[in-house]
Amino acid sequence: MTTAPIIEIRNLSTRFGDFVVHRDISLMVRPGEIMSLVGGSGSGKTTLLRQMLGLERPASGEVRVFGVSLHGDDTDAVRRLRNRWGMLFQEGALFSALTVFDNVALPLRELRTLDEQLIHDLVLMKLDMVGIEARHAVKMPSDLSGGMVKRVALARALALEPELVFLDEPTAGLDPDRSESFVRLIKELHEELNLTVVMVTHDLDTLVALSHRVAVLCEQRLVIVGTLEEVVKNTHPFICNFFMGERGRRALDAVKDVVLVT
Amino acid sequence: MAETASSKAAQPELQRRTGSDGKPRLELSGAWILRALERRLGELAPKLAEFATDRDAQWDLSGVDVIDHAGAMLLWRTWGGRRAANVVLKPEHERVFERLNVASPPRPAPARIDWLRPLEALGRGVFLVLDHGVALLTVLGQVVLDAMTLVRRPSRIPWREISANIYRTGAQALGITALVGFLIGVVLSYLSSQQLKLFGADAFIVTILGISIIRELGPVLAAILIAGRSGSAITAQLGVMRVTQELDAMAVMGIPHTVRLILPKMLALAISLPLVVLWTDAVALVGGMIAARTELGIGYTYFVSTLPDAVPVANLWLGLGKGVVFGLLIALVACHFGLRIEPNTESLGIGTTNSVVTSITVVIIVDAIFAVLFKDVGIS
Numbered sequence: 001m002t003t004a005p006i007i008e009i010r011n012l013s014t015r016f017g018d019f020v021v022h023r024d025i026s027l028m029v030r031p032g033e034i035m036s037l038v039g040g041s042g043s044g045k046t047t048l049l050r051q052m053l054g055l056e057r058p059a060s061g062e063v064r065v066f067g068v069s070l071h072g073d074d075t076d077a078v079r080r081l082r083n084r085w086g087m088l089f090q091e092g093a094l095f096s097a098l099t100v101f102d103n104v105a106l107p108l109r110e111l112r113t114l115d116e117q118l119i120h121d122l123v124l125m126k127l128d129m130v131g132i133e134a135r136h137a138v139k140m141p142s143d144l145s146g147g148m149v150k151r152v153a154l155a156r157a158l159a160l161e162p163e164l165v166f167l168d169e170p171t172a173g174l175d176p177d178r179s180e181s182f183v184r185l186i187k188e189l190h191e192e193l194n195l196t197v198v199m200v201t202h203d204l205d206t207l208v209a210l211s212h213r214v215a216v217l218c219e220q221r222l223v224i225v226g227t228l229e230e231v232v233k234n235t236h237p238f239i240c241n242f243f244m245g246e247r248g249r250r251a252l253d254a255v256k257d258v259v260l261v262t
Numbered sequence: 263m264a265e266t267a268s269s270k271a272a273q274p275e276l277q278r279r280t281g282s283d284g285k286p287r288l289e290l291s292g293a294w295i296l297r298a299l300e301r302r303l304g305e306l307a308p309k310l311a312e313f314a315t316d317r318d319a320q321w322d323l324s325g326v327d328v329i330d331h332a333g334a335m336l337l338w339r340t341w342g343g344r345r346a347a348n349v350v351l352k353p354e355h356e357r358v359f360e361r362l363n364v365a366s367p368p369r370p371a372p373a374r375i376d377w378l379r380p381l382e383a384l385g386r387g388v389f390l391v392l393d394h395g396v397a398l399l400t401v402l403g404q405v406v407l408d409a410m411t412l413v414r415r416p417s418r419i420p421w422r423e424i425s426a427n428i429y430r431t432g433a434q435a436l437g438i439t440a441l442v443g444f445l446i447g448v449v450l451s452y453l454s455s456q457q458l459k460l461f462g463a464d465a466f467i468v469t470i471l472g473i474s475i476i477r478e479l480g481p482v483l484a485a486i487l488i489a490g491r492s493g494s495a496i497t498a499q500l501g502v503m504r505v506t507q508e509l510d511a512m513a514v515m516g517i518p519h520t521v522r523l524i525l526p527k528m529l530a531l532a533i534s535l536p537l538v539v540l541w542t543d544a545v546a547l548v549g550g551m552i553a554a555r556t557e558l559g560i561g562y563t564y565f566v567s568t569l570p571d572a573v574p575v576a577n578l579w580l581g582l583g584k585g586v587v588f589g590l591l592i593a594l595v596a597c598h599f600g601l602r603i604e605p606n607t608e609s610l611g612i613g614t615t616n617s618v619v620t621s622i623t624v625v626i627i628v629d630a631i632f633a634v635l636f637k638d639v640g641i642s
Contacts, residue, residue, distance in 0.1 A: 083297060096606030113300040121335055125361060129331075142605050161296040161330040192357055193330070 004067060006031050006164055006196045007052055012061030014047060021047055023220040025061070031163075034190060034197040034210050039217030040238065045200045046090075048217065049168055052198065053087060054078060065164070083111075085164040086157030090172060092149040094141040100127070100152050101137040107159045126155040130185060147178040151185075158189070167199040171206045183209045204243075204251035216242075272327060274298055274306060278313070281320055288313050291325030294333030303336075310340040320348040326355065334358045394620075398598050404520045405528060405594075412521070423526035424533075431492040431527075432534025436541060439487055443542040446479060447471070447549025455557035464558045468565055471550040472573035477640065480543035481581045482629055485588035488535055489621040493596040496527055497617035500600025501610045509601070519601065528593040535589030536582040543581065576640035584632055588625050595621040 007029035014021040021044040029035045037045045050056045051063055054070040063070045066084060068077045094103050104123045108114055114122075124134055130151040141149060150170065157165055170186060171179035183206050190197055190210075201207050207214065208228065215225040218238040224231055232243050232252065242248060272293035281287040288310075292298070299306070313319055321337075323329070338345075338359070345359065376382075412419050454470050500523065503509045509519060547569075554560045599617035603609050 097608035111300050113303055115303075118303075118332075118335065118339065121339060122332055125331060125335060129361060140606065161332055192361075 003031050005029060006066060007198065008062075008064040008067075009048075009052070010062045010064075012048075012051065012058045012063065014044060014051070014056075015059045020220055022058070022217075025217075025222050027215055027222060027225060029196060029198055031196055032194060033212040034199065036207050036211040036214045037198070037200045037217060038202070038207060038214060038242065040242075043217045044220075045217055046168060049166055049198065049200050053085075053166060083107075083160050084162055085166065086160065086162040087166040088150070088153050088157045088168065088170060090168040092141070092153035094149060094153055094156070096141050098141075099137065100132070100139050100141065100144070103141065103152060104156045104159050107156065111160075123155075123159070126159055127152070129158070129189070130155045131181075146173050147175075147182070150174065150182060154185070154189075158193070161193070162195070164196045164198070167197060167201075169201055169203075170199060171201065171203050179203065179206065186210060204248055208251045272298060274302065274333070276306070276309065285318050285320055286313070286316055287320040287322055289322045289325055291327070293327055294329040294336075296330055296332035299333055299336065307336065307340070310337065314340045314342070314346070317347070319346075320350070321346055322350045323355065324350050324352055326352065329355050329358055331358060331361060334362055338362045394598070397602070398594065401520070401524065401598050401601070402594060404518075405525055408518065408520045408525055412525070418521075420522055420526050423522065424530050427527050427530030428534045430495075431488060431531055432538055435488060435491055435534075435538055438491065439484055439538055439542045440545045442483060442487060443480070443546040444549040446483060447475065447546035447551075448553045450474065450479070450546075451550035451553035452557055455554060459558065464560060465568070467550075467554050467558060467560060468568045469572040471547060471554070472569050473577060473641070475546045475550065476543050476573055476581050477577040478581075478629070478633075480546060481539045481584040481588060482625065483546075484535060484539045484542045484585065485592065485625045486622055488531070488538060488589070489592045489596075489625060490618055492531065493592050493621045494614050494618050496593065496596035497600040497603070497614045498610065500597060501603035501613055504601070504603050505605045505610065524593070524597040527597060528590050531589035531593040532586050533589070535592070536585030539581055539585035543578075574640045580632070580636055580640055584629065587628060587632075591624050591628060592621045595624060 005028040007027070009025060009027040012025045013023055025048070037048060039045045047056060051058050052065065052070075054063075054065075057071055065081060068074065068081050070078060070081075072078075094100075095106065098106065101123055104126055105119050108119045108122060124137065127134065127137060132148060132151050132155065136144070136148065141152070144152065150173075154170075167186070171182055174182060186197070187210060189195065197210070199206075199210065211228055213226060214228055214231045216223045216231060216234075216236070216239055218236065223236050223239065224234050231239060243252065274294045275290070275292040277289045277291075279287045279289060323337075334355075351359070451467065451471055454467055455464075458464055458467055458470075500509070512519060512522065551560075551562055551565045554565060555562065596617050599613045599620070603613040
């Protein structure tokens with residue numbers, strides 16, 4: 001069965017002044033998969049993510065999401081696209097002047113066709129989905145802990161029932177317990193909502209627990225795109241350091257059986 | 263096939279039938295997802311509601327291709343917050359409905375009208391002003407204490423910050439103060455000339471311009487411009503430092519905010535504002551001179567040579583003294599509001615506005631106090 005890719009990046013290059021970040025990158029994200037982007041600090045993971053969202057423009061090359069070119073002329077199509085994806089920013093990026101409830105309700109209200117009662121019910125359901133109790137809905141973002149900010153931000157990203165979700169460092173800044181439960185949450189939601197997920201992460205446990213496929217960015221190029229197994233077998237020095245360090249081994253050991261079975 | 267393409271085109275459909283057992287039957291099909299529903303909500307919701315009034319009615323959802331939480335929530339709501347008795351559902355869609363089974367807390371009742379509210383607001387306002395006053399005094403006291411410590415240990419004086427602040431608040435403000443000063447000088451001189459001509463008292467233009475600009479307009483104009491320009495910048499800077507936890511980082515390192523942030527800004531403004539006042543005075547007088555010459559035919563040489571006799575030098579010292587006091591006040595108010603900003607964007611905006619409004623008001627009030635205190639000085 002051939003399926004149209006959700007995201008298609010073709011021959012993308014990025015430059016900041018004379019500094020080359022990406023050189024001729026091509027990548028496809030298939031429907032329903034969880035694709036992780038990894039790479040060292042400053043390798044341009046977040047930049048690539050921002051380009052997939054149309055927040056930044058590559059020097060050359062093309063990014064198509066749901067078959068629409070993000071940097072083409074059809075601005076109407078790109079605008080419609082924005083209701084089909086959600087983004088979880090690293091620091092949450094909640095609107096600090098709005099309550100938790102209003103933060104999640106904002107994208108729904110922007111549709112201007114839903115009545116307030118339905119919005120109210122939907123928001124509380126989304127909050128319940130990410131494990132935020134209704135009594136927290138009236139709080140301001142500054143009164144929330146880091147873990148709760150991420151959960152609320154995830155609820156906001158999911159408010160419009162997107163088909164595609166971008167996660168930037170979903171578990172950074174969370175304690176191991178919370179990051180574990182956050183990973184579980186993402187996994188559950190992925191299965192339940194039939195999401196396609198593109199994720200940038202440094203955290204090996206998150207990477208191992210969630211990714212269907214991994215794309216490794218290093219030295220301005222995509223070194224390899226493949227399942228975790230395929231990536232680990234690669235002998236590129238960055239990959240060796242990244243996965244075969246002590247932390248990497250520990251994370252891989254934990255799921256060895258799973259990796260071998262599948 | 264690409265699911266995305268089909269779901270994009272699909273629409274929610276419903277059809278009313280009568281089942282084999284004679285009971286009414288509502289068949290739902292197509293895509294019951296938010297993107298497809300939002301446009302047709304106004305048309306679909308009443309139909310669903312009407313059908314839901316019949317208790318024996320059957321709901322057949324087996325024709326639905328995709329349904330998301332929004333679609334499920336819409337049905338859930340028409341069923342009155344529970345699952346209707348007779349629902350036929352695809353097994354894979356069961357899960358969507360499970361989520362909805364959360365007890366939704368009642369919405370908070372709208373607040374009653376409270377007739378005492380204006381009084382309460384007034385009281386709050388009074389206490390807020392008092393609170394600001396106390397906080398300002400506390401900051402000022404701390405700055406004085408720190409300044410005394412620094413006098414004893416001059417090596418700790420943050421010279422670099424002071425000079426950077428003098429450059430930013432003084433040197434970089436020369437352009438705008440010159441422009442405004444020049445225009446005010448021209449306008450003032452032109453209007454006064456019109457009146458003086460009527461009385462043939464042309465020569466008094468020098469006294470009028472000299473006293474008003476050097477004693478009042480120069481210091482106040484410069485202070486208002488600097489309050490708008492540097493005061494807002496200081497408040498915003500400290501506010502952002504609060505948001506990004508830089509203030510906390512400094513406190514942790516044992517660097518007091520007063521020494522490193524407030525004191526240099528106050529000292530810098532106390533030095534730069536009198537100099538800006540002097541500059542504004544000079545440019546405004548030049549503007550006045552030019553207008554006086556075109557309107558009254560008073561030559562530049564005459565103007566400049568009579569100025570020292572017409573305006574006692576005490577006025578200049580008074581104007582510069584005001585500059586020092588205004589500078590200290592603007593920096594103090596700006597820092598005070600900056601430190602009170604809470605870590606959210608709205609507070610940053612309100613804090614900056616309040617800072618500028620307050621410092622301009624304070625400048626004008628203090629100017630009035632100066633006028634009363636020094637009413638016998640410099641006016642013959």
